[in-house]
Amino acid sequence: MKLNSVDIILLLLYSPGYTDMINEPIDGRTKITKMLFLFEKELAKKFKLDKLTGNEDIFRFTAWNFGPMSTTIFKNLDFLKNIGFVESTYATSYSVTAEEVSEYNHYCNELIENENNITEYKSEKFCLTAKGIKFIDDKGKYRLLSDNQKKYLREFKSKLNGANLRDILRYVYMTYPNYTEKSIIKNEVLGDNDV
Numbered sequence: 001m002k003l004n005s006v007d008i009i010l011l012l013l014y015s016p017g018y019t020d021m022i023n024e025p026i027d028g029r030t031k032i033t034k035m036l037f038l039f040e041k042e043l044a045k046k047f048k049l050d051k052l053t054g055n056e057d058i059f060r061f062t063a064w065n066f067g068p069m070s071t072t073i074f075k076n077l078d079f080l081k082n083i084g085f086v087e088s089t090y091a092t093s094y095s096v097t098a099e100e101v102s103e104y105n106h107y108c109n110e111l112i113e114n115e116n117n118i119t120e121y122k123s124e125k126f127c128l129t130a131k132g133i134k135f136i137d138d139k140g141k142y143r144l145l146s147d148n149q150k151k152y153l154r155e156f157k158s159k160l161n162g163a164n165l166r167d168i169l170r171y172v173y174m175t176y177p178n179y180t181e182k183s184i185i186k187n188e189v190l191g192d193n194d195v
Helices: 005-014 029-047 071-082 098-112 130-138 147-161 165-175 186-190
Strands: 062-064 067-069 086-090 124-128
Touching: 005 029, 005 071, 005 124, 005 130, 005 147, 029 067, 029 071, 029 147, 029 165, 067 165, 071 086, 124 130, 165 186
Parallel strands: none
Antiparallel strands: 062 067, 086 124
16 A cells, blocks of 8 residues: 555544544644654654665654754645645643744744744644545545554554653654754753763
8 A cells, every 4th residue: 555645644533543533633733743743763664664674764754953853844834734634723731932933933934034023923723624534435545544553553552642742752762863963952952871
């Protein structure tokens, strides 16, 4: 089965997580970015993705100010929102981190070549719309996954969606140091002793 970056985002959003409900929302662009980074690095091999050969990245992650970054993810989320498959609401259950504001500014500046930084930012909570769920149920690739692949995806989403962002960042920074070379928060995330 071939999965592209949009398919992977849809699968991750559709899959049950720690609440055991299909379409469990994911809080924030930074969290979904780090989840997709870890999916690509640690889970994709269990899906035998045709596009993943060697070091090729589906999402084209690069080292950036707050660790691995991919504007492909933001573009895909915007595309999925525009076609009515994904909705975002403003999350009120947690505070916005500096990472989220900075990553979103970076994305906006790259996309529209605008150097005006956003000063007020509200974090988004992402989930599928009824239209998105119907698409996955009728034509999406979730139904083509093996029972084991669905289990891996559920366990992955449960673990990461239930974790706080700082814990995810710490794990990413410790496990994938090549993606933290440009980070401006490396000492804060890892602590002075770990750098």
